[in-house]
Amino acid sequence: MSEITFRTDIGADRAKVHEALNTHDGLTGWWTTGVNRDGEILLLDFPQIPEPFRLRRDRADKEEIVWTSIGAFPPHWSGTVITWQLTDTADGSGTRVDFRHAGFADDDPGLAHTADTWGQLMDRLKKYAESGTPQPFFAF
Numbered sequence: 001m002s003e004i005t006f007r008t009d010i011g012a013d014r015a016k017v018h019e020a021l022n023t024h025d026g027l028t029g030w031w032t033t034g035v036n037r038d039g040e041i042l043l044l045d046f047p048q049i050p051e052p053f054r055l056r057r058d059r060a061d062k063e064e065i066v067w068t069s070i071g072a073f074p075p076h077w078s079g080t081v082i083t084w085q086l087t088d089t090a091d092g093s094g095t096r097v098d099f100r101h102a103g104f105a106d107d108d109p110g111l112a113h114t115a116d117t118w119g120q121l122m123d124r125l126k127k128y129a130e131s132g133t134p135q136p137f138f139a140f
Contacts, residue, residue: 003102004115008122011094012129014062014086020129021065021084022057030128031121032138042067047140053077062086076110079103097125 010017020026027035027042034045034052043052054071058081065084069077080103087096099122104111117137124137 002104002106006099006122008097009089010126010129014095017095017129022060029134030124046138076108
């Protein structure tokens with residue numbers, strides 16, 4: 001199975017990064033303005049996508065956030081697992097985010113596009129957590 005990984009150091013405390021990954025305002029600040037929740041299920045809408053991405057929040061403590069894709073869309077995400085490990089940066093001035101999106105088929109033709117999008121999203125997460133200024137990647 002294939003996976004996407006990124007390490008990003010963010011000049012914000014862990015509580016701010018955690019908030020950006022776990023709240024409506026946080027997620028709409030860097031990812032998409034189409035965020036809804038049904039209990040522990042995140043429903044993420046995107047422009048020109050026929051149905052929301054469905055991500056089950058399996059864990060959301062201060063050190064680790066884990067989501068599992070449970071929706072049928074996008075098909076190549078079904079059953080994949082997204083993990084965010086939050087630790088202090090080496091110099092203690094911020095938060096290190098070790099991101100992993102795992103469980104893709106080795107021959108998944110959408111993997112490169114997904115990896116590119118996650119790279120851009122990690123940059124948006126960093127900018128939002130550091131500045132507090134919303135700049136969602138998908139706004140509609």
